[in-house]
Amino acid sequence: MEKSDKVVLNERLKEISKYNVKIHNWSKTAYSTPELYFEPEFEDDIVKIIELAKRNNKKVRAIGVAHSPSDLPFSDGYIISMAKLNKVIETITVEAGMEISQLNEELIKHGLALSNLCSISDLTIAGMISTATHGTGINFGCLSTQIKSLTLFTESCGIMYCSETVNSDIFKAALCSLGALGIITRVTVQCENAFLLETNQTPAKLNYILDNLDFIVHSAEHVRFGWFPHTDDCIIWKANRTNKVIKSNIIISCDASRVLIYNLSTFVVTETITTKNILHS
Numbered sequence: 608m609e610k611s612d613k614v615v616l617n618e619r620l621k622e623i624s625k626y627n628v629k630i631h632n633w634s635k636t637a638y639s640t641p642e643l644y645f646e647p648e649f650e651d652d653i654v655k656i657i658e659l660a661k662r663n664n665k666k667v668r669a670i671g672v673a674h675s676p677s678d679l680p681f682s683d684g685y686i687i688s689m690a691k692l693n694k695v696i697e698t699i700t701v702e703a704g705m706e707i708s709q710l711n712e713e714l715i716k717h718g719l720a721l722s723n724l725c726s727i728s729d730l731t732i733a734g735m736i737s738t739a740t741h742g743t744g745i746n747f748g749c750l751s752t753q754i755k756s757l758t759l760f761t762e763s764c765g766i767m768y769c770s771e772t773v774n775s776d777i778f779k780a781a782l783c784s785l786g787a788l789g790i791i792t793r794v795t796v797q798c799e800n801a802f803l804l805e806t807n808q809t810p811a812k813l814n815y816i817l818d819n820l821d822f823i824v825h826s827a828e829h830v831r832f833g834w835f836p837h838t839d840d841c842i843i844w845k846a847n848r849t850n851k852v853i854k855s856n857i858i859i860s861c862d863a864s865r866v867l868i869y870n871l872s873t874f875v876v877t878e879t880i881t882t883k884n885i886l887h888s
């Protein structure tokens with residue numbers, strides 16, 4: 608955009624905006640150069656951005672960490688990055704740009720955990736909700752089902768609190784809105800007491816899995832399988848909750864939400880949803 612075409616921004620909007628930002632999704636299959644890219648720090652900043660967009664008739668999109676395998680969070684108009692809206696407001700109510708890895712760390716401080724997670728933890732809670740991200744487990748809903756309430760900002764209605772009982776239709780729509788409903792600013796999550804998961808992986812043939820899919824998906828609380836392309840070989844991964852005693856083991860992998868440990872005696876990989884505990888299997 609030429610300098611002469613630039614919109615007039617007040618001091619605060621100048622501080623939190625950037626021109627000529629080029630962004631891409633995780634797999635680098637989609638790119639975007641929005642007219643203006645905002646990094647708000649407060650909910651009030653979002654109000655100002657939406658007012659500006661309304662005045663200038665611009666489209667607005669919120670973006671998490673752009674892990675969507677498409678151009679879903681992109682816009683030629685204004686993009687609002689949720690990266691700095693990631694603070695804890697009170698226990699289990701957080702700003703919507705918080706990444707799941709940070710949420711897990713906050714929850715474990717209170718001995719709490721989400722009931723289910725997806726395969727990565729560096730996506731934002733609002734991105735997770737807006738795309739109805741899923742984990743594994745035949746008896747678990749998508750991860751949006753772990754949301755108790757949220758605050759949504761729309762151009763026509765301003766700030767709205769939404770839950771199962773308040774603005775319930777909008778709440779349900781927001782749980783898989785693909786970012787088209789408004790900007791989610793706060794989220795209250797449904798948690799439970801932190802728990803340990805014991806996982807194990809076994810090799811299996813693709814035909815065996817396809818022929819026995821119903822049995823396999825019901826054979827553990829969480830089940831997933833991976834296929835090695837151009838072969839008949841797969842790995843079945845299962846996880847169940849356990850109360851087994853924690854003993855030392857060899858840590859082979861660690862991120863903010865998981866610890867993977869490898870028990871040499873039984874060749875069982877054990878995974879916890881916290882960084883704090885190591886489980887002997």
Ligand SMILES: Cc1cc2nc3c(=O)[nH]c(=O)nc-3n(C[C@H](O)[C@H](O)[C@H](O)COP(=O)(O)OP(=O)(O)OC[C@H]3O[C@@H](n4cnc5c(N)ncnc54)[C@H](O)[C@@H]3O)c2cc1C
Nearest residue numbers: 669671672673674675726731733734737740741785786791
């Ligand atoms: C390596 C990898 C592994 C993955 N594993 C899984 C998996 O196990 N299960 C699964 O279901 N998916 C998985 N995904 C997909 C991923 O969970 C979704 O694409 C998720 O939306 C990414 O979150 P994000 O923060 O990157 O959101 P973005 O991609 O940035 O945005 C996604 C959508 O949410 C909207 N949005 C973001 N923030 C807000 C907000 N504050 N208010 C309103 N709308 C908003 C955007 O506008 C956009 O429409 C994986 C992706 C990758 C790259």
